[in-house]
Amino acid sequence: MDLYSEIILDHYKHPHNKGLLxxxxxxxxxxxxxxxxxxxxxxxxxKKGKIKNIGISPKGCAISTASAxxxxxxxxxxxxKQVEKIKNEDIIKMLNIEITPGRFKCATLPLMTxxxxxx
Amino acid sequence: xxxxxxxxxxxxxxxxxxxxxxxxxxxxxxxxxKPKCVIDAIKDCYENYYANVHRxxxxxxxxxxxxxxxxxxxxxxxxNAKSENEIIFTRNATEAINLIAYSWGNTFIxxxxxxxxxxxxxxxxxxPWQELAKRKGAKIRVIPLKKDFTLDFEVYKKLISKKTxxxxxxxxxxxxxxxxxxxxxxxxxxxxxxxxxxxxxxSVPHLKTDVQDLDCDFLAFSSxxxxxxxxxxxxxxTSKILKKMPPFLYGGDMIKEVTQFKSTYTDIPWKFEAGxxxxxxxxxxxxxxxxxxxxxxxxxxxxxxxxxxxAKEKFSKYKQVHLYSPKTEISGGILSFNIKxxxxxxxxxxxxxxxxxxxxxxxxxSPLMKALGVGSTNRMSFYIYNTKEDIDKAExxxxxxxxxxxx
Numbered sequence: 001m002d003l004y005s006e007i008i009l010d011h012y013k014h015p016h017n018k019g020l021l022x023x024x025x026x027x028x029x030x031x032x033x034x035x036x037x038x039x040x041x042x043x044x045x046x047k048k049g050k051i052k053n054i055g056i057s058p059k060g061c062a063i064s065t066a067s068a069x070x071x072x073x074x075x076x077x078x079x080x081k082q083v084e085k086i087k088n089e090d091i092i093k094m095l096n097i098e099i100t101p102g103r104f105k106c107a108t109l110p111l112m113t114x115x116x117x118x119x
Numbered sequence: 120x121x122x123x124x125x126x127x128x129x130x131x132x133x134x135x136x137x138x139x140x141x142x143x144x145x146x147x148x149x150x151x152x153k154p155k156c157v158i159d160a161i162k163d164c165y166e167n168y169y170a171n172v173h174r175x176x177x178x179x180x181x182x183x184x185x186x187x188x189x190x191x192x193x194x195x196x197x198x199n200a201k202s203e204n205e206i207i208f209t210r211n212a213t214e215a216i217n218l219i220a221y222s223w224g225n226t227f228i229x230x231x232x233x234x235x236x237x238x239x240x241x242x243x244x245x246x247p248w249q250e251l252a253k254r255k256g257a258k259i260r261v262i263p264l265k266k267d268f269t270l271d272f273e274v275y276k277k278l279i280s281k282k283t284x285x286x287x288x289x290x291x292x293x294x295x296x297x298x299x300x301x302x303x304x305x306x307x308x309x310x311x312x313x314x315x316x317x318x319x320x321x322s323v324p325h326l327k328t329d330v331q332d333l334d335c336d337f338l339a340f341s342s343x344x345x346x347x348x349x350x351x352x353x354x355x356x357t358s359k360i361l362k363k364m365p366p367f368l369y370g371g372d373m374i375k376e377v378t379q380f381k382s383t384y385t386d387i388p389w390k391f392e393a394g395x396x397x398x399x400x401x402x403x404x405x406x407x408x409x410x411x412x413x414x415x416x417x418x419x420x421x422x423x424x425x426x427x428x429x430a431k432e433k434f435s436k437y438k439q440v441h442l443y444s445p446k447t448e449i450s451g452g453i454l455s456f457n458i459k460x461x462x463x464x465x466x467x468x469x470x471x472x473x474x475x476x477x478x479x480x481x482x483x484x485s486p487l488m489k490a491l492g493v494g495s496t497n498r499m500s501f502y503i504y505n506t507k508e509d510i511d512k513a514e515x516x517x518x519x520x521x522x523x524x525x526x
Contacts (some may be wrong), residue, residue: 035495103464
């Protein structure tokens, strides 16, 4: 069962950077209409333009929650310019599991959420 | 009693194995598999007597027209309509409901009128009414759910007023399986001269439906949920009401006389079937009805109740499992459940590794999910080819979910 690796299950049960930030420069939210899941992300950008702090509030399945957790660790220290360049394939690679077509939207929800900043 | 193993042999898809294991198909409320006789009927039409309907003077077209109209007669008889002229073929039940909302709704719903529907409606019997209400300045009133997963009849009675023009209600919930006592609801509506639409997408494939006995004005259902091809929906309407309604779509095959600047329209039901219809699939739909009749709706109902009761018994043994299901006596073969701490998408993904096809979503019933206080549910739904062994396999999948998530 490749999809539910120990790492994924651990991130699901104990997501990193959980909880929204009191002090944030950006707040963004996205829904997955297929299942009603949602993800909220807060960012605090420092004076150098880098992500200093991140807070996530995931309401969803193991895949989307673990993906949000793993992605949130990755985002710390990145500039928004770097964030803008991240592609779906990049986030799939970070998860290091086999994503079936039916679960693609779960895995990429964190990226969709963060990209809303640029709209 | 019906023999599901014998029935399964009539469905070519069950010969298929995925990862060397047979398919356990428990998503029948979404769509059913097709028996060989239905598949053969489509092939037979295209290979042997296909031409456009209603126009040709030649043999082929006459044969096709006769088969197409024979399906209409069969459909009328199946739901005990007074006449085949009360049967309109659409693309699906959703389109049937939209046809009513645009044709009847645009004509007869006025500003300040009220439409009553229930909290358990599928989006297809909610969104068209939201849009009509928006167009007309009408209001939607909602029949709530009681703790026993049935609709609150007392509240319904109180919702009725002089402003109420329409009751539109599902006969069976696609999430809970609840069979609504629609006859009682319709009787109450008729006392107040309210037009009634019944969404029969879930009920017609499983329960005997008699539109004259029900006394509803409209009934909508879909072929693909009852062994027939996708792309065929049915709208039943009484001749009385259909005759008062303007066409929905305009164009070929629905006209009486056309001049350069104005036209008149033909009689029911054809005035509601603009353009070339889904000929071969409608013809094959007749075979699906005949197959169901051969098995018998009473046998189907009994079989599904046996499976539901077996599944409830199995799944309720697990303290981590929460069932959203009314008493078995008033439920169709649908069982929604959640597993504590496990998102339905994750559960369904693991069920899939055992080739057990279940649905995990809001089931196009978002307001009901809210009423239940959940984001989504897992859902098993049964039909004639399902066996107790299928449910045993679902239980094996459930155990696997609990093991992987260590719950």
